[in-house]
Amino acid sequence: MQVKMFVEQLQKTGRFGCLSYTYWDERLTSRAVESMLKPLRIHPLHMKHMMDKFAAVGILQDFLDNLQHQAKSSVQSEKPIM
Numbered sequence: 001m002q003v004k005m006f007v008e009q010l011q012k013t014g015r016f017g018c019l020s021y022t023y024w025d026e027r028l029t030s031r032a033v034e035s036m037l038k039p040l041r042i043h044p045l046h047m048k049h050m051m052d053k054f055a056a057v058g059i060l061q062d063f064l065d066n067l068q069h070q071a072k073s074s075v076q077s078e079k080p081i082m
Helices: 002-013 026-038 044-078
Strands: none
Touching: 026 044
């Protein structure tokens, strides 16, 4: 909820009007990374840092995969049916 309010306030300023916003739920990615790293028995101080890095990579990859899927879908919908 806080993120949506932040984005709404940012949009109201008009300073970033050329940008579009995408909301992405990262909870599942973080849990997946945690379950992947837990068996490695990493020191707790390093665990949080590594989880954040791997989760960021996973979130970015999911977003890019989604963009690619959307692009493929739009290209396929534009092809004439013969």
